[in-house]
Amino acid sequence: MEFIQFFGDVLTLEIMLVLVLATGAGLVLGAMPGLSPTMAVALLIPFTFHMDSATGLVLLGAVYTATVAGGAISGILVNIPGAPANIATVLDGHPLAKQGRASEALHYCFISSFIGGVIGVVVLIFFTPPLAELALAFGPAELFWIAIVGVTVIGSVGSKSVVKGLLSGAAGLWISTIGISPIFGEARFVFSDHVTGGVHVVAALIGLFAIPQVFQLLVTAREKNTGSLYSLESHRLIDSIRYNLRRFKALAVGTVSGVIVGIIPGAGGQIAGLVAYDQVRKFSDDPDRFGKGEPDGVIAAESANNAMVGPSLVPLLTLGVPGSPTAAVLLGGLLINGLFPGPDLFTVHAQVTWTFIGSLLIAQGLMLVLGLGLSRTSSYWVMRVPSHYMAAAVTVLAVIGTYSIQNSYSDVLVMATLGALMYVGSRYGFSAAPMVLGIILGPIAEDNFQMGKMIAETGEGMFSYFFLGTINIILVTLCLVSIVYSVLAEVKQRRRGGTVVDAGVDRSLAGGLGAAVLSLIVLGAAVFSGSGEAFFFPRLLAVIMTGLSIVVLWDGIRSLRSSDVREAARWRDIGAGSTVIVGYLIVLEMLGFYASSFLAFALIALCYLPLRNRRSVLMLASVSVVFIGIVYLSFEHMLQVMTPRGILF
């Protein structure tokens, strides 16, 4: 067994040191909004350039593993998933934290990540050759259906109202069509230079989750004027482990979904968590508990997204075909070190390859130990950060995180715009998760449909290409089952006395009106801005959006109940904060990144400072300096992100 033979090479001092540092750094990086695993690996590739190949790969692998798990920390504690992979974790993880069970939720997150991660690596070690063949069986038709399976769960993920969930999802799918279409080579909805490159998934993720959270924190800061966000109960680790291991079904569903999604190249490993979450909820005796703090949700989502890591390397190492966006970046890391995927990796470069795979296994263990160690402390500290500081910090991190994805100021503007819209939407019952899911799935569905159509037209025809073949039949069946299940669940709930939670703010007329106006604008753009095949998908989506928004509007009219009185106060609460943020974005490039971030941080915190006296202002000034100092050191020196310098710095 070659794996054992080379395992000793992992246990050298140098490799272990790299592993510990990379895992620790990965957890922290993953917890920052915007630093997705893909980003973290991409930023670190240049560093491996000057290392020997084994050490370099060990660093990248460990960072990949740890960032995937780390993304759950910010998700659970602050409701901002560190990466698309952690969206499903947030759905139940944050409600748990709000109930004071933050460290418990983090325990489940790391234990499940560990179990899923180890099984994923074991799959990588033992089943690589047969699975590589399977990975290749997924062509455009199969990938199209996978995306559609994802679309069928959009409406029910993280949204109280199915109609509003579907509308958010359709809007996300439409947003994904902005930019230059890779298939048609045509610019779609490029109404401003800032969106020539389309809307980046991670920029959208940060905007949709972080910005509403910033406003939420500002409101909290005004309302309560107290320090901590919510209370923290202590929970013994041993109890968490015992409970976690008993949730066998959630673990199994999560791990299996993660492994399968990981192997399929192009399916986007990001959806592993959501697929698992949806399955566990469907199999659950009481699906209503989900979304309100059900540990199974966290367990399934986190075991899935870490189980995805190992298998996503299967097609990468054997065929040079990555199984996830992060694995795609890792391919660059292999090539830069002179390692070509293929049989050579396991013969000529066996030592490097097996050291890398072995280190992934150890990284899982380190991630567990460090993660659990951090659980209590991190939740304790995050909980104690006063809301006004938290809001200021999230704003600055969201901006630099977004900027560093593609070194693009445009992305920052897109992020802020989407975020502001989502905050308004969230007041009317719309939610971020379905929209991000739409943005992820849109290109997978559309590009594969169009490619499949082109291929089908040269020979066998659309029906046989898209509906025949074992994998297609299985996937189409899954879609149908998913749709039927959702419809039945909805009918059952309506019979039991209507949509219970959907009242008050949720059904207000203004929300429906706003959605209808936006949908009509989108419809107008889709109809008048171009013609031909390239606009088929966007038009279809615009029509669906308009239809759904009419339903929302109708619901609003039926329950004419004004709840906007309370809203007025909210707008006043966030007024100062939004003004500072708008100013921040305007001066960002002119003044220089760090100077304007410092000003933004200090001003937001100052505006929302509960008690303004000499001591608290002095404190604020020093906190601002220290915070920007840390941001500067980590982004400028550790990650070497080149930010706009402007006239100051």
Next chain:
Amino acid sequence: MSVLKYIVKAGTTALGALLLMAPIQVVIAEDYPSAPVQVTVAYGPGGATDFQARIVTMMAGKEKYLNMPIVIFNKPGAGGQKGWNWFAAKASTDGHQLAAYNVPHFIAQSIKFDTKYNINNLEPIANWGADPAVLIAPKDSPFNSVADVVAHAKANPGTITVSGAGLYVGHHIAHLQFERAADIKLKYIPAGGGVKAMKMVLGNQVMAGFNNLSDAYRQGDRIKILGVADNQREAMFLPDVPTFKEQGVDVDDSSVNFRGIMARKGTPQEVIDFLAERVHLMFQDGKVAKKMKAGGSPLRIMTRDEVLAMWAERQPYLEDLLKGLD
């Protein structure tokens, strides 16, 4: 009166500032480079252009080259358009901000899209590499040569599916040239990236594909390589694969992915001359050659004048080739 006085005063100050700036400009050129030089790569980290750019610029800090390190600045998006648009519109012209180019991509894009760049507002410095497109087929494919593909296409027009990285990139250009030269009709599938295009060939989802020579070489015997779309064979990695021309199909090197360094128009001539000389030397460093070979990336070093000639030749040819589309 005071307003007039103010205007006059402001005017004189501005003039004075301008006069002061003029000698500074010269001084900058003499001291160049006075800070690390940034090279914008219009693709993400880890991609072929990115890692090759990192390899060929790693020796920049040596005194005989730039005496200053080169740092890579990735600005991906829209197939390179984001980064090049930014570069052509916003980069500094003092020689401290350069960019990597990909021919034929940026020229084809400037023809097909409303871009801020074209060959007239950019100045080539030197070329480091050339990755020709090759025609590949799945390993159990009935095709064994370019002629087999032509024969099948003549008998069944429009039925051969050919994957490539995308539209208006080298693979697409090679496909168009192949169709035109052999007078056949193929079905081009833009796969959204070279790796995805390769996957479609490996998985038998398409009958053939155009891909990068270096990537095809790395696949070893998992695929068949039918022909090289270049003027000569690739001597280092694929000496046994004949070119299209050798197989009787007149496809030249217009689709070859040339990579090199360029500056913005308006960069002082002295700086351009300095860079053209030193960067050309830097690309020939022994360590660069070794590392490029280890990464399976073919080097092709060209001087500024050679690149100028190549750009000027591509422009009208691509305009003509792409005219028929849309």
